[in-house]
Amino acid sequence: MRIVVLVKPVPDTASGGERLRPDDWRLDRAAVPAVVNANDEYALEAALKLTEAHGGEVHLVSMAGPAAPETMRKALAMGAASGTLVTDDALAGSDVVSTTRVLAAAVRDLEYDLLLAGADTSDGGAGVVPAGVAALLGLPYLSYAAKIEPNPDAGTVRVNRITPTGYEVLEGPMPALIVATQALGEPRYPSLKGIMAARSKSLETKALADVAAGDAPVGGAAATTTVLDATAPPPRAATRVIREPADEAARQVVAFLAERRII
Amino acid sequence: MATPTYRLTDEQAALRDAVRVLADDLIAPRAAEIDRTGEFPWDVKEVLAGHDILGLPFPEQYGGLGGELLTVCLAVEQISRVCATSGLILAVQELGALPLILAGSDEQKERWFPDLAAGRTLIAFALTEAEAGSDVAAARTRARRDGDAEDGDWIIDGSKRFISQGSVADLLVVFAATADSGATPGAPDAPETPRHQRLTAFVVEKDMPGFSVERVEHKMGIRGSPTAELGFRGVRVPDRNRIGGVGEGFSIAMRTLDRSRPGIAAQAVGIAQGALEVAAAYATERNQFGKPIAEFQMIAAMLADMDAQTESARQLLYKAATEIDAGAPDAGRWSAMCKLVAGDTAMRVTTDAVQVLGGYGYIDEFPVERMMRDAKITQLYEGTQQIQRLVIARALTSRR
Secondary structure, three states: OEEEEEOOEEEOHHHOOOOEOOOOOOEOOOOOOEEEOHHHHHHHHHHHHHHHHHOOEEEEEEEOOOOHHHHHHHHHHHOOOEEEEEOOHHHOOOOHHHHHHHHHHHHHOOOOOEEEEOOOOOOOOOOOHHHHHHHHHOOOEEEEEEEEEEEOOOOEEEEEEEEOOEEEEEEEEOOEEEEEOHHHOOOOOOOHHHHHHHOOOEEEEEOHHHOOOOOOOOOHHHOOOOOOOOOOOOOOOOOOOOOOOHHHHHHHHHHHHHHOOOO | OOOOOOOOOHHHHHHHHHHHHHHHHHHHHHHHHHHHHOOOOHHHHHHHHHOOHHHOOOOHHHOOOOOOHHHHHHHHHHHHHHOHHHHHHHHHHHHHHHHHHHHOOHHHHHHHHHHHHOOOOOEEEEOOEOOEOOOHHHOOOEEEEOOOOOOOOEEEEEEEEEEEOOOOOOEEEEEEEOOOOOOOOOOOOOOOOOHHHOEEEEEEEOOOOOEEEEEEOOOOOOOOOOEEEEEEEEEEEOHHHEEOOOOOHHHHHHHHHHHHHHHHHHHHHHHHHHHHHHHHHHHHHOEEOOEEHHHOHHHHHHHHHHHHHHHHHHHHHHHHHHHHHOOOOOHHHHHHHHHHHHHHHHHHHHHHHHHHHHHHHHOOOOOHHHHHHHHHHOOOOOOOHHHHHHHHHHHHHHOO
16 A cells, blocks of 8 residues: 655744744744644654555655755654655745645655645644645545545545544545544654664655646745734743642642632 | 764764654653662663664664764763663663674674664673772682583672662673782782783673572662672583683773763763753743842853853763774773763752752752762763773873
């Protein structure tokens, strides 16, 4: 079974240093270290488990800046076999429409049984790219998967789709696009052997001209939306830290909230 | 690739970062309990084994990662940053394996390295005795041939003391006298063999009859790492468990320590870094006289000194590891210097961290008192700081 996973390098939210560039309100990607988008790690983990159970391998596809290979190596270290990175100066500032077109074009050239994606990214956060890619590629779209059960013999895949009231069981023919959720299981830590092996894995870099993105214009110049202004959230007010054993800490937090009639 | 650049390679940085994440997520939450119970953390050993960390010092052909000394040190540092006991698991696995890496036969490597690299077995280094600490060559543990055959078994009698992980190891590299001393002052017998050719190294397996763990010490720090007194009563060891030639033990031990001391320096740098991070975070949070104490210059200066000292020790360690990996002829000097500087730095920085935290630093609600107790051992083992100075001074004066 061959699985393609869409991954995106995003600024490490744990660094606390994310910021927008003041001139164009784009994310300053040079300001903080990049990590694999957390939701994409869940998708990758699900893909790795599927290939462990059914054989085959995982291929990564990403559209990102020129520094992305370092981040993609981290995903390769988890166990993906190879990757494709589409990177081009013209793609900086792409909106979701451009991103969707470019990713679909990069995936179209590949052979795969399943295409997995995370629910959304921690930087853009639109959450519509997977659906757009499925639409452009004409794939069944199985979203919010809490469980993935492929049946390679029948050429179908079954997914438990999380709903507000429980879950639905969906089935579709493969290849299909599946949006992963955290319910699929915690991403693994890369092993040191995985990290060392990742150095020699194939990571193909493509320019925009190398993928058949179609006639529609893509990239920053073709963005359909423009950020006019951005305002940072107000600074955090004075913080009280309670350092007590859990029971006592909980009691004090409840008392604090009750005092202010919050609960 | 071990290109000598003045930065870590991408691969070394990636390995370091991966170990740091594992240490933060899986080992740090256990550190206080390991210290409190004083029990060897088998679960942490499994974490280190499961993520190939224990395979770092071993050649790739035996299932290891073939990591350079610097890479091993990076891992020891990151683990020790959150738990010195846990960092020592890797450092001791390397220490115990070094005599075999340096002087073992292919057959011995084939026999033991795959399990050691996978972390299925542990190995300890048994050199020190009650009366032979800094004076290694004074070892009284004896090994004698059973019979006259060239490849006959050896019978080992004696005891070893202060053996890190001696009670949990599956294999023990034991240094025993195979000849009488010719130069021990006041010795009644005065045969020919020079002191430095008396010792021979053997691998004792824990199930061999006559081997026993006499007791485990109660210690000030690294409390989860069992430090054992070991007894050998007529332990029969096959000749194929002998490492190197008869009489080469002292040389093997010294060459081992030249390569292993950076591991202790790495532990010390990690402890210092861990204490620095706790102190800096605390000073930013703790308010007195209406502002964070980090804004008071006396505290800020302490933090700045702690950072600068820790970084200095780290850079000397990385340089030493790189020089030793490159086969520098003065490896002993580099390893002694980095252990000396890092051990003293760890002691100073952890003591200052307790000072920054004030009363909170002295109680076990915060980890810095543990780190201060753990730091002390880095000034003592694998050669006291005094022995390190002796090694450095000898290298300095013998060149003139």
